[in-house]
Amino acid sequence: MEEVQMLEAQIERLQAEVEALQRQQQDNQKDITFQFRGQIASLCGRGPVGEKERVMSSLKEEVEEMEEDLRRQTQMNGISLNGCNAKTLRSSESKVVQQLCLSGRCSELDFQVEFKLSEVKVSSFHSLVIFLFSLLIWDFSAFQADELVEESCDLLLFFRTLRTFSDRCDDRSKTFQHFQQKYPSVVSLPGGCRSEVMRLSVVFSCVLFVRWSIDVSREGGVSPNIELLTKIPDQDTSKMCKKRHSLVFHLKRGKNAIV
């Protein structure tokens, strides 16, 4: 009788432990964004013979396909993502709320964004909404990105605008570098080729600055703006005017050839 009681108590304990483990496993499965339940089970020895090898080779194939796909998407989208962390905040049969943190780079511009995503699937109704978008890291100060996106949560607009802005920055950088290489005695880039300013030291100790700013409107419109700012010593004004016009003309023509 004692033995029976002891065994029954042991069974109760074990059942409680198993239930707790099953709950933990259910939580884990919510986080896994793939259906790897079978594979994990087979890894632990549960499953038919040869299952492990089969799983391995089919996984290898899938991974290779996905890597090729990722290369294609990166090239087409012009954005290279190097990190994506998804955390499921709430999950029910019809609704899933996730928090995602993405980091990557668009040409020379690094970024890191975080947003919450709510997805509802009820029979044929499907809705996907982004809320609480925040820009964590970005080094493109000219682009008032936080105003652009944090209010509107428009992820698509942000990335479209980022691409266009990045393309214009690249154009500017290439053009500045071209001129510096072609006319090294006249042209200098005090802030580097990624800055807004190109400095021209023309004759008679006068200096011209080309300021090429790239503005981004609230609606995501990207507009480059080229200005010629002058610093002229007084006595050389008249001679300068003539030279300045021809120089500007040459510059503009040269730019059109590049851009």
Next chain:
Amino acid sequence: MEAASTKAGVLSHLSLLEVQARSRRTQPQQQSRVKELKAKVEALKVQKQQLEAEIETHQNLQKLRLSLDKQCADEEDVEMEEDSENSQLLRLMARHTQLKDLLHAHHLIGGYDIIKTRQGKGVCVSLATAYEGVYLDTYNLEIDLKPTVKIGRHNIPPFIPVNSLAEVNDMQTNMRAFLDALSQHLNAFAGRKQQLKLLREQHKSIEVMESNVLCSILVLMFKVPSAKTAVLCTLDYTDHSSCLPTRVHFECEDKQLPDSDQWKKNCSLLMETPVHTALTAMKKMGDIV
């Protein structure tokens, strides 16, 4: 005297035998019950071990995934640890989840989800649209690459000038510029359409007199409480790549009203903010009902 003690001895011996016999009867029942319970204990132990192993594997997978993410962020090369069969499989699984997440992210940020078709002779792209965080319609477009680059089938509505955008943006040499321009037009259209939908939902008291399929023109009728008159408001969206109007015009029996300070402010409001938000603000200020 000897007879009595022998009798007591025999009696106790008999009762001992009786007890033994009784216990032998109940023992088999007890034994089978004990066997049953022991088997159950074993089964539960096995189940517990299995679950613990799976949970540990999952934790290892998560650790691997975290280290993979870190390696990608730091752009280091993948280290080669001891390559047991299990750890190889785990590493593959971690990479699989990472790739799946990255591809999903590309899709979410409005990527073109480009797919090769017809053995590489063409591609199919998806153009997602969204407004104020809500994902709306997705449009698909097939582009032939061989023999020449040209547009194939698509489900883009006819009032979006796909072919002219292709020409202007030089689709032949710069596919992405073309797709970006097309995406901008589609998103602007989706945005205007969504604004109209929200306006109808949130402002049932405001009559929509006129609208068109492209959502490039909107005529609304406002009731102004102070003037006891109606104001006809025309919003022209001549820039089809924008969600905001290029022109806002008020018509009213009271010719002074559109020139008043308040209504000049309303005009700017309607030019600079989405129409449903602007109307909410105007209602709050009591300019319209």
